[in-house]
Amino acid sequence: MIKDYLHIRNLSIVILGDFNPVIIQPFWLLEKKLIRELEAIDANVEVIHNEISKFDLKWVTIEITKERCQFRTSMESHFELVRDLAINIFEILKETPLKSLGINHEFHFALPHDEQYYNFGNNLVPLKNWDGFLNDPKLLNLEIVEAERKDGLNGLLRIKIQPSDQDLPTNNKILISINDHFTIDKNKGETGRKSEMINILKCRWGDSFERVDNIIEEIWNKVK
Amino acid sequence: MHLLDCPINHIAEIAVFSTGGGYGESCVVHLGNQKWMVIDSCKDPKTGLVLPLDYLNEIGVNIEKDLVMIVCTHWHDDHIRGISEILSIAKSSEFCFARATDLRKFLTIVKMDYVKAPNDPTISSTIEFNKCLHICESRGSQIKYAQSDRTLLNFNIDKLHTEVISLSPSDLTSEEFDKELSTLFISCKNNIKIETKTPNDRSIVLYFKFNNVSALLGADLGVSDNKKAGWYNILNYCVTRDSKSSFYKVAHHGSRNSHHIRIWDELLDKNPIACLTPWNRKTKLPENEMLKELCKLSTDIYMTIPNPNDKPKKRERQVEKLINDLNKSVKEAKYERGMIRFRIDMTDPNPTWEIALLENAVHVNALNL
């Protein structure tokens, strides 16, 4: 299973909407009892500004601009906490309009053998199609989109495969990024859109992970 | 399942199901004349099969027409799983639960728990209960309150007279629950599973009369310090119970807190048929010492399934090893089924209970305790 070669798994929750970056910052989160006091005190605050805020709580990095809010973590142990934090923030900030949601999964793999690495790229995009007119072609990036979601929700699934830049045990490093994107119907109104988005985070979280895990395995089964 | 058939009209039946103590229990009762009742519900955790529903289907009962009442003896995870599924099919059924003095407040607590996370496994009992309420609402069907000395059902058809009477909760218990609801209301939090402090106190003890035979199902009722609650209230104040029972489903898995010699002396015949279901969480019930005591009170003590020994769940070796290194206490709640069917001829002038032990059920007196 490809999961045997997985070393790092990142998650980010990205929400597009209209934000006031100044509001969401460590001591506000503490005041709302969403994080521990020590986490607020030890937070690594890069900037808090009405255009942009960015801070790191050790288990999640939060970055907010006026149009985009991102919760990002490399701590697989804390994925559910990150989700809970996002849900809680936007349930408290009832007036904040939200437009769309992305649950973005990143997998950094290190394949043990060069041959596996070559075959991975070659089976994804047969390089013989590029022979003859290119010298020693190699696959660098691949992006595939599922424009109509299988679950019937609005949005899409975007898969990007490229070499990984992380320090991993071998040089045969692959990054698979899957953007599970949900677009919320504008006709629902602001309250409806927010409810739907929060509902997706609460009720579709497990499905997103299951889908993404299946995709990873399917990719591997096709190319190994 | 085997040896299963639908009883004929004058054969009353009490079928008791349990799941190894971790996944709940249920009773299915034939009241005579193809009228049926389900008390609590449980599910096979692997397949999702609702055990009482599966049984009724297996023996060919017309659930839609003939299941006349579903009782939720108390709002506890192990008594309620799958109950909404049964109610959704049983279109002729009333839904019965313990009287709430302030129903509006009670419904608010249910809603407060439900809105938190509809998919949260920790609140499955609330989800089930919420579904049942909405089925009743959409159907316009009756909800029946169970309380001390209340006749829930009364049939007299073709010389077969069946009565079902609830003997609990007492008035005092209902009032105290109302106060407890108020505190839950105030202390409600999103990150806490709502647990009422005394669900067992409110559990519904049922007294069945099948012509000249009576049976007592003890639910999880305990012996309270307060004489107007628990078993003391039944012993001292209940007036509808007018004869001793020859069948007893032992209260609260045979726990010491639910045992009182007066129950055996005043409510039951000498040497009654008694049935136990196990409980298995942090503590295991029934305890061996309690079983020995019960065996002195009757030679016919039956248990749906002996308490299983829980072991760690089988996982991939690497994962198993890591879990074992970090926390050796992790145990899987084992699922095993047990069923005992008790039948009695309502028309027999000297009726005796016919007992069928199915799946993992045991005759406790025959065990080497």
Next chain:
Amino acid sequence: MSMESTTINEKYLAEFSSYFEKESSSIHNEYLKILNSRVKFYKEILSENSSDLEKVVDKDFNPDNELVSKGFHLKFPLQRSILKITKYSTSLQKWIGHVLDIDEFSFTARIDELNRTNDIYETAEFNKSEISSEDLKLLEIGAIFYWNVGYSVENGQKKKESIVMFKRDREWSEDDFNLAIDQANDLYSKLKVS
């Protein structure tokens, strides 16, 4: 480089003070200390004569960003940057648990696998000493927590990890109560009870 950006920060400080009304709280003061040190840092790097300026200007910075027009050139990535991840954790198994029983030194919980495919559950006992002091304040019967078993890696050093994290949720708002009450009232009015 104009000094407009420092004005922005001072303006922010003023906005922040009014927003965060608990002026006497230690939390607020603590935060202001951090913010002041940041503002000082930014003032330094934004000064026209600072040779540090180039170090902090991100050449890949989005030129359409409003901050640039305000002269606020700073190196913080808006897109996913190529950062080496030196600290991460992996999960071999995760559960969601709720507390069944609490003793003097430990508590017992029912735990359900997060990726469960059926309703089989497990029970486990946890020592209070394994729980952070702030999370211990959340320990009560019924409290919900996550438990992760896996590995943590920091600067290449890998170690086994068992981590219990109590769920933190926002407090119930008046709207939440009103919604539950409205739903309950609606249901109450439609139910037939005898």
